[in-house]
Amino acid sequence: MTKYQQLRELLLGDERRALQRQQAQIDALSDAHADLAQQLPALIEAAEQGPAKPALHQALSPVVAAALDDSVRRAPQRIVDALFPIIGPAIRKAIAEALRGFVLDINRAMEMSFTPRGLRWRLESWRSGVPFAQVVLKHTLSYRIDHLFLIEREAGILLYRYSAPELPDLDADAIAGMLTAIGDFVRDSVQAPGGGSLASATVGEHLLLVREGPQATLAAFVRGVPPAALHERLSQKLEDLHRGAAGVPGFDWPIEAARALDVTAALVVRGEEQRAPMPKWPWIVLALFLAIGFSWLIWQRIEQGRERAQLQSIVAAEPGWRLIALDRNGVWQLQLLRDPDARSVAHLEKQFGGPVEVDEIAFLSLDDMPIARRAERTLAIPATASVRVERGVLALSGEVDSAWAERYLPLASAIAGVRDVDTRALRIGPTARERLQALAEELNRRALVFPRGSADVDADQRSALVAEVRRLVELAQSLDVRIAATVTGHSDEGGSERRNRLLRAERAQILHDSLRAAGVGADQIVIAVDNPQALAPKATMHWEIR
Amino acid sequence: MSEARKICLLGDFAVGKSSLVARFVRNTFSDKYLTTVGVKVDSKEVRLTDRAVKLVVWDLAGKAELDSLNKTYIRGAHGLMLVVDGTREASLRAALYLWMQSQKQLAQVPVVLMINKLDMIDRWEVSSADIARLSESVPTFRTSALSGEGVEAAFTTLAQRVTERP
Numbered sequence: 194m195t196k197y198q199q200l201r202e203l204l205l206g207d208e209r210r211a212l213q214r215q216q217a218q219i220d221a222l223s224d225a226h227a228d229l230a231q232q233l234p235a236l237i238e239a240a241e242q243g244p245a246k247p248a249l250h251q252a253l254s255p256v257v258a259a260a261l262d263d264s265v266r267r268a269p270q271r272i273v274d275a276l277f278p279i280i281g282p283a284i285r286k287a288i289a290e291a292l293r294g295f296v297l298d299i300n301r302a303m304e305m306s307f308t309p310r311g312l313r314w315r316l317e318s319w320r321s322g323v324p325f326a327q328v329v330l331k332h333t334l335s336y337r338i339d340h341l342f343l344i345e346r347e348a349g350i351l352l353y354r355y356s357a358p359e360l361p362d363l364d365a366d367a368i369a370g371m372l373t374a375i376g377d378f379v380r381d382s383v384q385a386p387g388g389g390s391l392a393s394a395t396v397g398e399h400l401l402l403v404r405e406g407p408q409a410t411l412a413a414f415v416r417g418v419p420p421a422a423l424h425e426r427l428s429q430k431l432e433d434l435h436r437g438a439a440g441v442p443g444f445d446w447p448i449e450a451a452r453a454l455d456v457t458a459a460l461v462v463r464g465e466e467q468r469a470p471m472p473k474w475p476w477i478v479l480a481l482f483l484a485i486g487f488s489w490l491i492w493q494r495i496e497q498g499r500e501r502a503q504l505q506s507i508v509a510a511e512p513g514w515r516l517i518a519l520d521r522n523g524v525w526q527l528q529l530l531r532d533p534d535a536r537s538v539a540h541l542e543k544q545f546g547g548p549v550e551v552d553e554i555a556f557l558s559l560d561d562m563p564i565a566r567r568a569e570r571t572l573a574i575p576a577t578a579s580v581r582v583e584r585g586v587l588a589l590s591g592e593v594d595s596a597w598a599e600r601y602l603p604l605a606s607a608i609a610g611v612r613d614v615d616t617r618a619l620r621i622g623p624t625a626r627e628r629l630q631a632l633a634e635e636l637n638r639r640a641l642v643f644p645r646g647s648a649d650v651d652a653d654q655r656s657a658l659v660a661e662v663r664r665l666v667e668l669a670q671s672l673d674v675r676i677a678a679t680v681t682g683h684s685d686e687g688g689s690e691r692r693n694r695l696l697r698a699e700r701a702q703i704l705h706d707s708l709r710a711a712g713v714g715a716d717q718i719v720i721a722v723d724n725p726q727a728l729a730p731k732a733t734m735h736w737e738i739r
Numbered sequence: 740m741s742e743a744r745k746i747c748l749l750g751d752f753a754v755g756k757s758s759l760v761a762r763f764v765r766n767t768f769s770d771k772y773l774t775t776v777g778v779k780v781d782s783k784e785v786r787l788t789d790r791a792v793k794l795v796v797w798d799l800a801g802k803a804e805l806d807s808l809n810k811t812y813i814r815g816a817h818g819l820m821l822v823v824d825g826t827r828e829a830s831l832r833a834a835l836y837l838w839m840q841s842q843k844q845l846a847q848v849p850v851v852l853m854i855n856k857l858d859m860i861d862r863w864e865v866s867s868a869d870i871a872r873l874s875e876s877v878p879t880f881r882t883s884a885l886s887g888e889g890v891e892a893a894f895t896t897l898a899q900r901v902t903e904r905p
């Protein structure tokens with residue numbers, strides 16, 4: 194008999210009693226079946242305690258899920274209210290964590306930007322295609338492995354242990370056991386086939402990293418912020434150990450582990466890198482650049498404001514111009530209303546002293562100046578007259594002839610912008626033709642007067658006549674009118690007839706010559722045949738205007 | 740580093756497992772793990788005549804039966820400490836039943852039996868005859884977590900047994 198069988202013997206005595214008890218239980222159960230509903234809560238509770246627990250969970254989970262689903266749909270506010278106290282703090286914490294990480298990264302990247310080392314890392318980032326921030330993190334993150342445990346997987350026995358030297362002692366064996374237990378516990382709770390094990394956890398100021406292998410588990414208590422590469426390195430070490438152990442019967446895990454997990458190597462300690470104090474000059478240069486940039490911007494602003502005001506005042510001062518829009522787009526661009534009778538925009542560029550682009554739109558202005566121009570143009574104001582416009586009142590002055598007055602004066606008040614016409618200062622004279630006629634008639638009454646019995650004429654009289662005839666000639670020329678004169682010599686009663694005839698011819702000839710001297714063409718003068726009309730010592734002329 | 744051996748305490752509810760561990764080991768973890776994780780691990784170095792051995796003691800939350808989680812907890816154990824409450828006869832059967840159950844998990848590992856609450860011996864239900872019969876098969880100790888009597892001896896015996904095995 195083995196010890197084990199002996200013990201079974203010991204147990205057997207109780208078995209009958211146990212059977213009787215069970216019979217009683219069965220009876221009680223069938224009685225209880227009737228009011229199962231009342232007992233359901235108790236039964237579920239019991240099932241929860243017993244071996245049927247997984248089955249119970251499986252049976253209930255679809256029902257619970259459906260009920261939850263239903264209540265979420267029907268009374269979402271209740272769920273929200275219930276979750277509120279949990280979600281709020283969780284979100285706040287997550288945001289705070291993220292922000293802290295973000296700020297750290299930014300700080301590091303800023304610090305590293307200007308140092309030679311920073312440039313070297315930039316080069317590394319550029320070469321490797323890894324973002325700069327990550328390269329910086331890789332080089333600057335400081336962390337330390339405080340404890341490293343290699344734990345036998347099944348029993349949770351510690352195979353190898355490293356602890357940083359100056360740390361207080363701890364019960365590594367118990368911790369190893371507990372870690373194993375907790376790992377089992379997590380796996381058992383999660384019940385994920387094949388997966389679901391504890392990979393990392395935060396323990397106080399430590400980050401616990403756990404890597405599980407088939408035979409051993411590696412657990413590292415890390416202080417600080419380890420890079421992702423550490424996880425990989427731990428896995429690598431563990432895999433190496435397993436590879437070494439495979440097929441080696443007497444594999445001495447503790448010794449091999451001590452060799453593999455070379456504690457002094459980079460795996461365990463990564464001291465904080467020496468940080469050179471950040472030089473000041475990059476900041477000064479940066480500040481200088483910023484200052485220059487800002488000053489330039491401000492100056493630009495002021496200058497642009499000044500130019501804008503200048504353009505506005507030029508346009509405002511110019512009659513017949515109105516500014517619609519003013520913009521700067523590399524060059525000043527204006528949209529301008531301009532009366533065609535106002536000054537041209539070339540004037541603007543000249544005044545402003547720089548290039549401008551003008552988009553002009555024609556309009557009729559009621560400013561005095563363009564009205565005056567319009568009046569000059571419309572009324573064909575002769576050189577002898579002038580216009581002035583003051584607050585819409587068109588004042589005409591100077592001299593015009595009646596023909597102009599007849600034709601143009603009625604138009605004056607119809608000119609756009611003219612409110613009233615003032616002609617008090619306008620003298621309306623005869624027309625040129627009338628004056629020509631009058632002059633010719635005047636000359637017809639005039640004569641060259643000779644001394645009795647002589648054909649000599651005094652020079653003053655003659656030159657006065659020449660001057661007057663010249664006026665006639667010029668007036669006729671300006672009117673493009675042809676004039677012709679018939680010249681007649683006269684004699685008085687005394688003297689012989691022969692002598693008188695000679696005198697008449699001579700006197701006519703002298704007048705003829707005088708007219709010629711005044712610019713009258715030879716073909717325009719006819720000397721009348723000896724036909725005495727008047728008995729006087731003179732020569733007369735008769736002008737005809739054609 | 741001395742050799743480490745995993746010891747699991749098995750026994751019915753309230754027989755005094757945790758109290759015995761508290762008496763024997765240095766307490767590293769709070770008892771709350773017993774309720775949350777269902778186990779609490781402590782360790783103690785035991786000096787034997789020729790060597791030192793580190794006992795890693797797994798105190799499993801008291802149950803009359805091994806559930807699946809407890810079965811994973813006892814995996815790889817080098818020795819078992821069965822704990823019985825001398826004032827409750829049923830706890831003896833529970834301990835033996837648990838042992839039987841653990842047989843499926845563990846190869847024949849050294850076992851030590853503790854009949855606890857020796858300070859209340861006047862109320863014991865477990866008879867001396869039973870104890871005599873048991874001690875023929877298993878090293879059996881009368882212990883008291885309260886007074887500490889027998890505790891050291893029981894653990895030292897188990898330490899001896901677990902280190903004897905290759």
Ligand SMILES: Nc1nc2c(ncn2[C@@H]2O[C@H](COP(=O)(O)OP(=O)(O)O)[C@@H](O)[C@H]2O)c(=O)[nH]1
Nearest residue numbers: 752753754755756757758801856857883884885
């Ligand atoms: N008198 C006496 N009480 C004990 C002894 N050992 C444990 N107890 C008590 O028994 C109860 C259960 O003990 P505990 O260690 O939690 O039992 P466990 O469930 O097996 O871990 C507690 O109230 C202890 O104080 C003992 O040796 N003597």
Ligand SMILES: [Mg+2]
Nearest residue numbers: 756757800801
């Ligand atoms: Mg307990």
